[in-house]
Amino acid sequence: MRATYKRGWGLLAAVGMLIAFQPQSGAYAETIGEVAPPAGVWTDAPVGFASVAGNGLDGTTGGAAGQVVTASTLEQLTTYAAAVEPLVVRVRGTINVDPFGAMIKVASDKTIIGLGSDAELVGGGLYLNQVHNVIVRNL
Helix, strand or coil, X not given: CHHHHHHHHHHHHHHHHXXXXXXCCCHHHHHCCCCCCCCCCCCCCCCXXXXXXXXXXXXXXXXXCCEEEEECCHHHHHHHHHXXXXXXXXXXXXXXXXXXXXXXXXXXXXXXXXXXXXXXXXXXXXXXXXXXXXXXXXX
């Protein structure tokens, strides 16, 4: 009898934890101060941690202060991503990263955004080490 009693409490605790850690949205998210767009709606404004100002920062802006450029080759993307100045880098089409597994170094203050549903990096990725204020979307 006692073993059943303990097992019952364990199951109840596990169910309680599953309910407590479910993602929150809608009215509940608004009551606790989260910024959550309605389901299925895309926004150009940062949400979540990206939208939080603090320590003298106004949230994540990426390369918004810089020029808008378009990369359709690995060489262009590598050059733009590593540039010192802020940039909004639009990725057009498929960019094959060679050699396979290579990482493209990204400097601070960049927005890297895919244009359309066919924007992709194949065979590699973006390397973000000791950088800040970077936005990556739609890749």
